[in-house]
Amino acid sequence: MTQPIDIAVIGATGTVGETLVQILEERDFPVGTLYLLASNESAGSSVAFRGKNLRTRDVDDFDFSKVRLAFFAAGPAVTLSFAPRAQAAGCAVIDLTGALPADQAPAIVPEANPQVLDNLKAPLQLHSPSSAAVALAVVLAPLKNLISLERVHVTACQAISAQGREAVSELARQTAELLNARPLEPRFFDRQVAFNLLPQVGASDEQGHGLLERRLVRELRELLDLPLLSISVTCIQVPVFFGDSYTVTLNTREAVDLPAVNRALEAAESIELVEAGDYPTPVGDAVGQDVVYVGRVRSGIDEAQQLNLWLTTDNVRKGAGLNAVQVAELLIKDLV
Template sequence: MSQTLDIAVIGATGTVGETLVQLLEERDFPVGNLHLLASGESAGSSLPFKGRNLRVRDVADFDFSQVRLAFFAAGEAVTRSFAARATSAGCSLIDLSGALDPVKAPGLVPEANPQLLDTLSAPYQLSSPSASSVALACVLAPLKDLLKPKRISVMASLAVSCRGREGVTELARQTAELLNARPLEPRFFDRQIAFNVLAQAGAPDAEGHASLERRLASEIKQLLGEPDLRVSATCALAPVFFGDSLAVSVVAEQPVDVAKVRERLGIAPSVEFVEEEGDYPTAVGDAVGQDSVYVGRVRGGLDDPCELNLWIASDNARKGAALNAVQSAELLIKHYLSKILT
């Protein structure tokens, strides 16, 4: 593409933000001027991009009229503080935090619901769903008409990077303490995460559900276009730096033809189907650093012929967050932004 687009990345110094900048270069995204932004304490650092070191500036001082598209890869508070300023300046945005109204900024996974763009107008507001939702949508969207799902149950074992760089640092610190036989005092997490599994990823609400669990359930209904779908979600934290693992059970309208499911997964875009008998994908061994969602252990139910069970592994920072946002931007440019490219 010969035309270019001036872009801002908010949260550029974070785990997802850095990956996003790398992907813009790897995929030869049509970037004109790239503005790297972060909160005050991170401003002044620099990141490499196409042979140059770009300085990171304070988002509070940025004029969004300088860019046509902004990726919000910081936390919810940052998105709430600056998203309205961006759209008021005529800047389209893709938010990765889940902070925006899902009606005004609906979730997009290009492999699942690209038709969503037909309902939007400029300046465009999109959400890149949670990493678990992206992985789940990539696998279930090509199976939707085959299964006609009635209920989905998800057990998501999340990497600590879902909590940002602080989560990665804390797991590394705790692991070092334990391996050196030193007493452990949890800091970032409320208890030991090293060599352990924490049964909740975030504080529960009055009904016992974490916000990420509610977000996953809401997003998968929207991404599949099934508002009445029943979804059960449990999110736990695993002692893994990067890469989420999901155990998924789907109850279909009719008995599941597992052979057809396997056939469909074998040709699904962005899905790597591990079908060799006895083999299965893992986050660390297969998915981390990759652009595909890995799926295996595809099997019917033990007692219910209408049940399908499968296992999903995906890089949460790359495929689940940064790459989905970049692919969404590519789709947005292809269909809607060509008339305003410089």
């Protein structure tokens, strides 16, 4: 039996933090004492764990020498402020915010690149990447040695929940107002998001690329160990509460062998391949599940060297909380 370890979850009252705590319980992770940490404004609220309601504490006052592992799920600023303190106390860090540089905290998706852990020294700082990078890495990793990738084109249809509880409440409020024929006043978003599509998610840089788009390109190249892979990404905010979906086009050097692609996807871990003639959706299939659903697997209309896929997955569960816990499961042998 694995020896229990004491753990801290920073951002425990957020959507991802609560899901992470739930998954620790579901997977019977060997938790000794669980410390739930949050900002001063959220400290004092409670989160259920193993039949008890654990109260959250103020992260400002926490002594990280009490724990062996800390999950950071409270935003980049919090990670940058407290992860160095945790590491200095000898605590392993799993960052879900993307705040730490890749040379300090390599990105890990267990289905894609678990070997990265082999040459790292304690105390480890690791990065559980964006939900989009997790979904794409899970699907592309088993195809990487089967097809010669030249380009990847992605349209990421991102759920509201990626932006937190306030965004979820905003979509619900806007929907109710429109259905009741009341005037709409956007609050969290700068315009109507209910029954609408926003072709940009978050801030963009001087070239017009979203920061999330840049992050996905960087993370996917790292996870696949293909630093020169050509990747184009467009992130779209869709009026869906939970569940991201992606259209993916892969350009290859040789004609795509569709039967071999389907066999590889069907045999791969954490993938649910939906047979031709059917297709998965976030609401009907992905939400609450621990896999990436893949459907509409097909060659290009005019290009034999093209492969088209449709993916959908639970962005908060599989894309965030579960991946972070799976990374922690790989670390257990080094922490006990």
